[in-house]
Amino acid sequence: MRILGIDPGIATVGFGVVDVEKSRQKLVTCGVITTPAKTPLSSRLDRIQRDLNELIAQVQPDVVAMEELFFNTNITTGISVAHGRGVLLLTCYQAGLPIYEYTPLQVKQAVVGYGRAEKKQVMDMVRRILNLKAAPKPDDAADAVAIALCHARSSTSLLTKETRFDPCSTT
DSSP states (O other): OEEEEEEOOSSEEEEEEEEEETTEEEEEEEEEEEOOTTOOHHHHHHHHHHHHHHHHHHHOOSEEEEEOOOOSSOHHHHHHHHHHHHHHHHHHHHTTOOEEEEOHHHHHHHHHSOTTOOHHHHHHHHHHHTTOSSOOSSHHHHHHHHHHHHHHHHHTOHHHHHSOOOSOTTO
């Protein structure tokens, strides 16, 4: 199974592609989709959609794992990210890909074993799980890889296999 992990954003969208065979995970590629600052929101959304379509065509994922929206204090930034996340969801849906969504707590729990883990702990476990010399860079790409690993670990759960699981939790 090839998993495309996505860390939503507007200025920077992280992506990580992980191949999973039985209990082994291998990093295929990771990086970021960026949009220029001070560009109209509609233009940024268009660029995100075009770049994600190109990425999907290149890496041919079987599923998408995306982080659910989470923001603390800056509601304006949260709204912009929500716009970007909507475009990401729609693009993946139109590509016919099953979409799985995870909270930051679920990602940390799956990767580190502790839902309140620090970012540094998550990055170190990503490095260890994938047997990498260093954690992926930049941080948005590393976060997306962690999201893909979360799905890799969650999708092998007996609970997932024993129940009819709706691949798109947004419906």
